[in-house]
Amino acid sequence: MSRRGALALSVSAATVAALLGASSSVASAAQPADPPRAAGSAVAAAEARTARSFAASLADPAWRAQVRSAALSSHDVDLAALTARSTTSAGRALASQVAAADRRIATAKGLDKSIGSLLRLRLGTQAMAGRLRPGTLPLVAAAITDDQAATLTAYDAQGRGHALNTRVAPRQAVYVVDIDVAKAAAAGMKLVSRALDAAGVASDTITRATPAVPARTGAARPADAGGYWATKMDAVYLNDDEEPWPLGDAEIYSLVSGFGQDGNVRVDSVDMPYLDNDHHTYYPGQLVINWSNFKYNALDLVMMESDSGTNYQQLAIALADALLTITDNGAYQPLVDAILNAIPSAWYSNDDDYVDSWYTITEQESGTIHGARGNGWMTIEPYWVSAL
Template identity: 45%
Template sequence: MLSSRPTRMAISSLTAAVVAVGLMAAPTAQAEPALSPVATVTDQLARQLASDYAADARKLLPTTADHAVNLARAPETSRLGRAVRAANRTVLSAKGLPQNGTPLLTVRLADPSMVPALRRGVAPLVASSPTDDTLTAVTAYDRAATVVQLDPNRVPDRPVYLVEVDTSAAVAMGMKVVRSTLSANGQAAQVDAAAGYWATQVTSIRLNDDKEPWHKGGAEIFAIAAGFGQDGKVKVDTAEMPYLDHDGTTYYPGQLLVHFSSYKYNLADLVLMEEDGGTNYRDLALALSQALLTIIDGGVYIPLVNAILNAIPTEWWTDDPDYVDSWYTLSTATTGTLTGAAANGTITVNPYWVQPL
């Protein structure tokens, strides 16, 4: 995940908050911020996996660091299975997602360097994957449910399993929630391909290298595009960017991110956000809808990035904000390499004609 974020009061001048990588450290005397609802669930489940349900969990825990295991694989009749299902229901609710949605809780080995120790039989710890980039310790648990504080800046010698949210699945469900809410209020962009239209194609994209901490996985990025519709109301489109996992890597997606058939002035703004595990999509959708309803088309295009950012719930800007970068006033003719307003991302774009159906 990205570890560089702006504060709410300094959107236009992003300052990198670099968090380096983790070993063990003594507990800090400084009080840690209160856990979010999702973090509370994952922390409790981490403690249970390490201690109460260790025997049941042993068959589920991966022996390599190349994949995560969905904890819903635990037998429904086992104590672990019942605990996981209850935790999943709580997480789905906390994220504003439907209760019949994909189970989101997973567990993974934190780092490939831990595999040899695991094979030697070193007893692993279990922790909840933190979303806070400013934390001073990662809380883990051993077989006796004893708290072990880990240094977030150095990879531990001891194997550590991380309980976390499947952010890829969460984004896919969350975008449906956002689109559904906006559509119900007449604010969703509607692509009309009958006559063909111009779109902005992203041919390459790169986010700054912020030296990922060991307890973070790959980022899950989604895009919000907004412009004025033919009726004068702000129209919003969303897109998943599942390939955009790591900072410091250039990706070549060829993805269409702005569809100008929806927009009156052939102009739109683009905002990239990150799913950090705690994102509540119902709150995001409602906040966007309410904020954008107040914007009036005055006959000339008004940039909408600030309106989108101001609509984001306040708690998203404390400890683990989700804003990545933004690009103002893209048009049907925009081409070339563009640095975002927060200087955290660079995209290369060109106009793309979508053939009529």
Template identity: 50%
Template sequence: MSASTPLRTALIGVALAATALVPLQGTALAAPAHPASGGSAAAPAAASSVSGIEDATARALARSLADPAWRGEVRRAALAADTVGLGGLTGRAAAPAGRNLAAGIAEADRGVAAAKGLGSGAGPLLRVGLANASMRGRLAAGTAPLVAAAPSDDDGATTFTAYDSRGTAHRLALDTPTSRPVYLVGIDGAKAVAEGLKVIDGALAAKGLNAPAPATTASTLAAASGIDTTRVDSVRVADVQEPFFKGDAEIFTLVTGFGKDGKPRVDTVEMPYLNKADTTYYPGQVLVNWSNYKYDLADAVMMEDDGDTNYQALAKAIATVLLTITDQGAYIPLADAVLDAIPTSWWTDDPDYVESWYSLARSSSGKRNGAAGNGWMTVSPYHVSEL
């Protein structure tokens, strides 16, 4: 998910460099044949889920590679960068097969945005890149590649499906070598999270759940002297809830408490740097802006976007629960309410729960272990002075 590796399925890791190629028997694939002469390419199917769109796109791209000229263009792009946007790649294609694929990719990009509940401003999200850098030599030497979308579930899968230029499906095993390079089709996870949090912010604002603090004489004076915040000095999680074959995680945090108006409040915090398990990061990132909160306490719920997250639906679910909670004149932890709002069906390869911190105080300082025992962070009060 980091800026250098924006593909959601990312680079699978060393394990994928050792995969087995096993043709699937009796698999019916309904994509029309793509002629090597550069005729009409198979457009990605209009699947309802992100994983379905990725798989259909991978299959269509694989069939289009029957055109040698287009296959060369894709190869050069894959060797030049870790990942490349499919919309841009097909849009500027010189080979007919690439140009013929452009409309289907544009449709698939719109389908991804719709499936994730993103606005029209999300732009192209689908990307493609080599599954592992160790495959570069074989690709450069002209070995015919396969194309796959990484698995989109958290059930401990050890295989996934890839396609060749005839549209034939092959099962790739994670523990046996193969001599063929593999392209992975996925989405720009960092971009999707950034756009998704904008959707959540807008939806919650419409319900009054992250409204600006009302102006008062006291708040005006406080603003004039700066604002008090809680800063994350360092953070580490043992499990980012991202299967190893998917690469980097896409982490975000929901900060909850009661706003100045007495209503529950949710502020979204993007954490694009926090993408590896058992790695300590030192972001110096502001987590809580206390000028937004009535009490000197707040909760934080850390989540991971696993691809099929629909941000509009997530915001609606959270708002529905929080709007039933009223201020009783004392702080009430809201982390459980946020977690309870997430439908059970979303806990498999959707926004996964990573960790939570209860009752972060305005004065909190030092190491705070998460409630789930999966992570910790060190925090400190941090005053942001007026410019």
């Protein structure tokens, strides 16, 4: 199964879990379905309104051809850019609506409006490209907000709603209106780090990089003080990245947490924008832990799959409230209970899906380690990162 543009970050295992077809598969509804407002989600409502309007706009042949060309040439099409540069009246008429929806989504996610466009358009699956022939009138659906849902509503150019099976992709072409979760999550985790720092919980975002100097397992710490030990992920594999076809590629992130050098809880995040699909081995060669940030020789790592509804301001507040109550007792301790108790139960539905967790990873640990859930594995090794 394909998953949305991947993204991964690192924090405490407990921390993460807490944080957070055939023509017969398309059945016309008797009446046009209203845009979904599941759990009062402003993101879902904005996506659904945009999908319905976009479907109606495809009645214009010239605009439909322009959209088709864009969808076949790019996996994700920036809707703001597409409508702004349109030479058709139908495309230009959508521009202001898309811009307004982008602003509503940014606000709902607790992000600054300077983030720019978030709405994207893509084909539901890669196989649909062959069915998107000239003159074809595709359906348009909004990405589902509940990944346990059995159906989603797609709209045709006449405004009629059609129920699609979320587990079996239809044989006809379907455009999916979604947000750029990778872009939103990257901005959101930076926001969370800043908010945690401001609240007194140390936090950092580690960008993807390959260290220059490898260290051998069990090697002594180099005398050169201008560097640090890190854990590098050489390979990673997931059995199930927790996403049905309407949601596309996965946005995986991990959270690594423990006690900082000052004895207070800290949370670091690691950007992993490549982990798109399950049942596929990736070889990122990526740092996932900077041990100089932590006091003890044991940390937990939890992987999550990020969905579109997360409000990062609320996430930062919930994490800070939970973590600031935990004190250093002189040894490694799990942070799961406090975090799980702090996170609203609604966040467990689709905002973030638990993928797997790795407990008590140590500084010099090397080799393949399997997740506690049995849903994935990763191969790691210690690395000494030297200062330039």
